[in-house]
Amino acid sequence: MLRLGRTPAPAPGPGGAGGAAAAAMGLLNFTRDPVPEAVSGDMHNLNQLSAQQFSALTEVLFRFLTEPKEVRHVQNTEKCVNAALVERFLTQLSDFATMNKISLGPLKNIVKSILLVPNGALKRNLSSEQVRADFIALGLSEEKASYFAEQWKVNSPTLTRLAVGQTLMINQLIDMEWKFGVTAGSSELEKVGSIFLQLKLVIKKGSQMENVYIELTLPQFYSFLHEMERVKTSLESFS
Numbered sequence: 001m002l003r004l005g006r007t008p009a010p011a012p013g014p015g016g017a018g019g020a021a022a023a024a025m026g027l028l029n030f031t032r033d034p035v036p037e038a039v040s041g042d043m044h045n046l047n048q049l050s051a052q053q054f055s056a057l058t059e060v061l062f063r064f065l066t067e068p069k070e071v072r073h074v075q076n077t078e079k080c081v082n083a084a085l086v087e088r089f090l091t092q093l094s095d096f097a098t099m100n101k102i103s104l105g106p107l108k109n110i111v112k113s114i115l116l117v118p119n120g121a122l123k124r125n126l127s128s129e130q131v132r133a134d135f136i137a138l139g140l141s142e143e144k145a146s147y148f149a150e151q152w153k154v155n156s157p158t159l160t161r162l163a164v165g166q167t168l169m170i171n172q173l174i175d176m177e178w179k180f181g182v183t184a185g186s187s188e189l190e191k192v193g194s195i196f197l198q199l200k201l202v203i204k205k206g207s208q209m210e211n212v213y214i215e216l217t218l219p220q221f222y223s224f225l226h227e228m229e230r231v232k233t234s235l236e237s238f239s
Contacts, residue, residue, distance in 0.1 A: 030124060030126060030134050035138070039116065040139050044139060046110050046114070049144075056096065060089075061111065063092075064092075065159060066162065113138075117134055122156070125213065125214065128152050128153035135149070164224065179198050200212070
């Protein structure tokens with residue numbers, strides 16, 4: 001059995017700068033807050049997985065992240081009802097642990113630490129290179145960080161679309177602005193010269209106003225419009 005457990009934060013080395021040091025220096029892109037001390041140990045444990053195991057675990061994570069979240073009205077309050085989704089995810093983690101002879105408890109801790117990065121990256125609209133840099137700074141090997149970043153690049157448009165759709169299902173859209181641009185350098189938005197769209201959504205959360213910024217390619221924008229139509233239809237079904 002591959003034994004994973006809490007370990008001291010690894011010293012900075014060729015593969016990473018050490019999570020605590022990176023956070024203290026404000027070098028992380030996905031957050032400006034200090035990361036939990038346990039994260040470095042979890043990255044150390046994650047490095048013990050083989051490339052095949054890491055690939056399989058990453059697939060489980062993105063399958064969970066990209067699965068549409070359900071929204072229901074409960075006593076005039078819109079709430080996300082995701083118990084079944086979380087239960088299915090935990091079952092998949094348990095199956096992964098059993099298949100690979102890994103302790104489930106430490107595996108859950110590793111997953112919590114991994115999810116800190118994509119959750120923060122989604123809020124800050126980070127590129128795959130920024131995601132890769134953050135994982136390396138936290139202590140993940142360059143090979144594994146590069147693999148996760150590639151999967152982020154593939155899945156981030158879907159994650160953005162789902163996040164916006166869910167946000168508009170549970171918050172009131174007050175205003176929306178957009179402008180077109182053309183990429184002038186290497187970018188997540190395909191090649192140089194590609195047309196992209198910058199969106200600014202003004203939403204109402206309770207009594208507070210919040211701005212949400214999104215950058216989309218034209219195909220992603222059309223997909224976004226389709227999602228908005230779906231949201232509109234869902235909301236009309238409750239009126």
